[in-house]
Amino acid sequence: MAMYDPAFRELKDLLKSPEIADVNPDVKKKLEHIKELFARRHFYADENTSTQSESLAKLFKDTYDHPWKDVHKQGKTQYYMEPFMISGQVTIKFLQFIISMVKAKRVLEIGMFTGYTALGMAEALPSDGVLHTCDVEPYLVEFTKPYFDQSPHGKKIKVHIAPALETIPKLHDEGLQFDVVFIDADKPGYKGYVEMIMKKNMLAPNGIILADNSFFQGDSYTKEDDPTVNPMHDFNKFMASQNELERVLLPIRDGILAVKRKSEVLNH
Numbered sequence: 001m002a003m004y005d006p007a008f009r010e011l012k013d014l015l016k017s018p019e020i021a022d023v024n025p026d027v028k029k030k031l032e033h034i035k036e037l038f039a040r041r042h043f044y045a046d047e048n049t050s051t052q053s054e055s056l057a058k059l060f061k062d063t064y065d066h067p068w069k070d071v072h073k074q075g076k077t078q079y080y081m082e083p084f085m086i087s088g089q090v091t092i093k094f095l096q097f098i099i100s101m102v103k104a105k106r107v108l109e110i111g112m113f114t115g116y117t118a119l120g121m122a123e124a125l126p127s128d129g130v131l132h133t134c135d136v137e138p139y140l141v142e143f144t145k146p147y148f149d150q151s152p153h154g155k156k157i158k159v160h161i162a163p164a165l166e167t168i169p170k171l172h173d174e175g176l177q178f179d180v181v182f183i184d185a186d187k188p189g190y191k192g193y194v195e196m197i198m199k200k201n202m203l204a205p206n207g208i209i210l211a212d213n214s215f216f217q218g219d220s221y222t223k224e225d226d227p228t229v230n231p232m233h234d235f236n237k238f239m240a241s242q243n244e245l246e247r248v249l250l251p252i253r254d255g256i257l258a259v260k261r262k263s264e265v266l267n268h
């Protein structure tokens with residue numbers, strides 16, 4: 001989605017600004033073309049990614065159609081859950097590739113929302129695989145239930161409603177380790193989640209951590225010195241300071257930071 005790119009947003013704003021009236025029409029046309037190229041790149045990635053399952057496509061559409069504002073006004077959610085929090089088809093397919101590549105059996109997701117990535121990852125798990133996902137909104141159990149019940153992969157999903165910092169120790173007490181950890185929740189929490197998972201040795205051998213929104217819609221590299229609005233840049237810096245970990249920031253959508261133990265990536 002081009003909106004995640006601050007260069008696209010700036011160009012869009014410029015094209016709507018009063019100053020654009022004074023610009024040579026040929027230059028304006030060129031700028032419009034550049035704006036289209038930004039969007040075209042993202043559509044092209046979608047078009048050249050395998051189609052998602054019908055269950056996921058329905059869940060995606062229903063997430064956007066759901067009356068989240070009314071639900072919040074009725075006091076059913078603590079805050080207004082904006083549908084754009086859901087990720088997209090390219091992210092889903094990437095997560096499914098990772099799960100199949102590492103032959104994952106145990107997955108931890110932090111930040112379930114409407115269960116789109118949870119169900120997408122469950123689709124790639126073997127029948128004895130288990131995906132633990134957590135969120136803080138009890139309403140989401142009600143929302144996700146029909147989708148998880150209707151999919152043959154829903155039975156692999158275990159939902160935990162509590163802050164992740166409470167759920168992770170409980171999963172540790174059960175002796176669990178995870179082959180894939182996907183973090184997609186409150187941004188200031190990311191550092192604590194990784195610290196806890198590594199300290200408690202909950203990343204399985206050859207396991208991988210994937211942290212979504214590493215670009216934070218561009219704030220990570222445009223507002224580097226503003227810690228109040230920049231939790232993801234702080235997280236990225238923290239990850240850079242972890243000498244035993246190897247990282248790659250993948251420019252998928254809003255950026256996914258993939259992390260593995262260095263000793264399992266590099267051959268010494």
Ligand SMILES: C[S@@+](CC[C@H](N)C(=O)[O-])C[C@H]1O[C@@H](n2cnc3c(N)ncnc32)[C@H](O)[C@@H]1O
Pocket residue numbers: 085086087088110111112113114115116117118134135136137162163164165184185186189
């Ligand atoms: C970006 S959404 C997750 C989107 C989902 N992974 C998807 O793409 O389908 C972030 C979710 O994290 C949840 N969340 C926020 N703080 C949390 C916490 N401390 N522990 C667990 N979940 C949290 C929010 O309620 C929200 O539903």
